[in-house]
Amino acid sequence: MKLTCFWRTSFLWCGSRKLTSSLFATDAPSPLRTVRNHKPLGSLKGVGPTTASVAQSSFSSIQPNSIAHGQAITMNLPEFIYFDLGNVLLYFSRERQFCQMADALGISAAEVDQIVAKNDLMHRCETGKLSPEQAHTILCDTAESNCDFLSLFRAGSNIFELNLSMLPLITQLVRNGYRLGILSNTSANHWEYCLDHFSILRDCFEKIVLSYEVGVMKPQEEIYEAAIQAAGVSAENIFYADDLHPNIEGANRCGMDAVLYTDTPSLVESMRQRGIELAL
Helix, strand or coil: CCCCCCCCCCCCCCCCCCCCCEECCCCCCCCCCEEEEEECCCCHHCHHHHHHHHHHHHHHCCCCCCCCCCCCCCCCCCCEEEEECCCCCCCHHHHHHHHHHHHHHHHCHHHHHHHHHHHHHHHHCCCCCCHHHHHHHHHHHHCCCCHHHHHHHHHHHEEEEEHHHHHHHHHHHHHHCCEEEECCCCHHHHHHCCCCCCCHHCCCCCCEHHHHHHCCCCCHHHHHHHHHHHHHHCHEEEEEEEEEEHHHHHHHHCCEEEECCCHHHHHHHHHHCCCCCCCC
């Protein structure tokens, strides 16, 4: 659902709102590669005191939309719930990413954009076709810059912030025993940065399905099939929230119950309509 000078989710993709397709990725993987398994902490101790307190105080701030709770809708109670990363769980700034990378390389943001587009860095990194080191070399050689890898990585990755409105929802789902996962287009460097800086990603999600590891991006069918296989339940019993229409359509074509994320109150209402009990 979810971009800035080195990203792991959407590298210089100016027309997109996505955050999960970034500049750096690992060596090219084979499709349907093994996804990451995480063990969520039911106590949420790993979320940390600040995050936990924000989540608790935010419960009362989420108000349902105007759809009546009694509306008759035939939907399965989800056995597994996937969320997109960019612009769903985390927000990001493309402008900040371009500017920070440009400063590190000693060129303009527009020139960074041109280099990325000319070398198809976003897609190659998001699908694991280009390593982080290779992406760094291309950028520095083209920009005639001697910027070191770590500096450029920080410039391109320090672009994310937590979607605070999602904290009460995620923490309550975990405490109520729901199985959660992340399904996202992203690159290795952006995911590693986010994993290091947002403990909720480590503590609350059991399955992690990322485009740079699977080798294909949403809305291609293979990445949804990998997510279904990882969840271990039938597609119709998987609920998925993404902020882009093409990704929702791709998930629906594979049999998943996918909805467009526009705001957290609307998402909460969609979950209630499917029988998920939430005290928000």
